[in-house]
Amino acid sequence: MSIGIGIIGTGGISNSHVRGYQANSSLGKIVAVADIDGARAEEAASRWGVDFYTTDYREILARDDVDVVSVCTYNQAHRQPTVDALAAGKHVLCEKPMAATLDDAKAMAKAARDSGRILMIAIHSRYSPQTIAAKKIIDSGALGRVYYGETISTRRRWIGSGSFARKETAGGGAVVDIGVYSLDTALHLLGHPRPKRVSGTTCMAITKDPSAQVYGGHSWDVDRTNVEEFGAAWIRFENGLCITFKTSWAIHGNSMGRSFFLGEKGGVALGPLEYYGDQFGMMVNVIPQDLPPEEDRFVLETRDFLECVRDGRPSPIPPEQVVVTNVIMDALYRSAAADEEVEVTPWQDVL
Structure with a gap:
């Protein structure tokens, strides 16, 4: 049975989703397109070969x-x-971030639980060969207890514009x-520890x-832009782990360094x-050789999504995991506004 696919929103990222679906045409077919701008909906439907918009x-x-949508x-x-x-019984692949606010993310996670349908968040960095290999190393116990x-x-x-x-x-x-990609990578590699306090800063x-x-x-539009170009945080977790998070759209520097994780028995960068x-x-120092070549991650994630729908398997990237990025980002923004460390939203109010 071919899975019928709907696309909601025809902005730039939709083209990557459609590229993924079209590469997996044996699993599903795009049958409907929606956008609040009728002309954009019509143009996208025509370009993608879809009759209904x-x-x-x-x-x-x-x-x-x-x-699915x-x-x-x-x-x-x-x-x-x-x-x-x-609520309509459709499975959902939602582009990252999961939501703009923690309240929205919580509502989405609850809707998925209540419906019994798949909600997958499109965090394509999970399909990086490097991330997959790093996860194998850490899951093997080679690092021991990771503390930083x-x-x-x-x-x-x-x-951004x-x-x-x-x-x-x-x-x-x-x-x-x-930043949501690097946050999710850290949480994913380390088994989704629960944060408890965050001290954050932002800059524009x-x-x-x-x-x-x-x-x-x-x-970019200097006068119109009203979001941060830089964010950083010190994150404390319930298991004693501490993580420094840094992200930027613009800095006077080539790099803020490599991501790395330190354990009692080993480390990974x-x-x-x-x-x-x-x-x-x-x-x-061990440098893995001949990792699998990088593939189109949107092709991989849409394939994973459609195969889980076809086979009745759970979400490959479930909301219960990704909502933690919203917990941290919410605390980061609150901390930056208050100019002090803050507690994260209580877990009983999240999951």
Whole structure:
């Protein structure tokens, strides 16, 4: 049976979802498209070879030939289509971040539990060969108890534009855009520990400097942009682990360093993947050789999603895991606003 697919939102990221679905055409077919802009919906449907398009996503949810939907709207509009789709009995692949706010993410996770349908969050970094290999190393116990790590994503000069540039549509800047990948990577590699306190900071300085739009950078609307270009946090977890988180759209520097994780028996660094430990009475560095080649991660994640729908398996990237990124981001923003360390939202109010 071919799985019927609906696309909600035809902005830039929808093209990556569609590329993934089209590469997995043996599993499913796109049968409906929705966007609040009718002209964009019509153009996208024509480009993707889809007959049905609409400005009201609820018309997609009412169709019997739609089994799953991809939610590709801007961040602040992730919640309602996702909740409505799950209530209508559809499985959902929602683009990252899970939601613009913690309240939205909590509502989405609850809707998935109540519906019994799959909600998968599109965190494509989970399909990186490096991440998969690092997970194998850490799960083997080679690091022992991990007590400290740093998780980092750096852009030197690529400030978001369009819906990415406004809190009203994006919910945040670099933290929710690219920082969510490095946060999820750390949580995923370390078995999803629960955070308890966060001390965070954000900055919007280069963004407001017109002279910073230099050769080699990405242009943006200086007057319109109202989200952070930089975010950092010190995160304490219930198991004693501490993680430093850093992310940027714009800095005066080439890099803020590599992501790494330190344990009592060994350590791992990413970019490139490297293991550190003691063997043969010596300190050793191990660099894995011939990792699988990087594949199109959107093809991999849509395949995983469709196969789980077909086989009745649980979500490959479930909301109960990804909501923790929203817990941390919420605390980071509250801490930055208060200029002090804050407690995360109590877990009984999250899950």
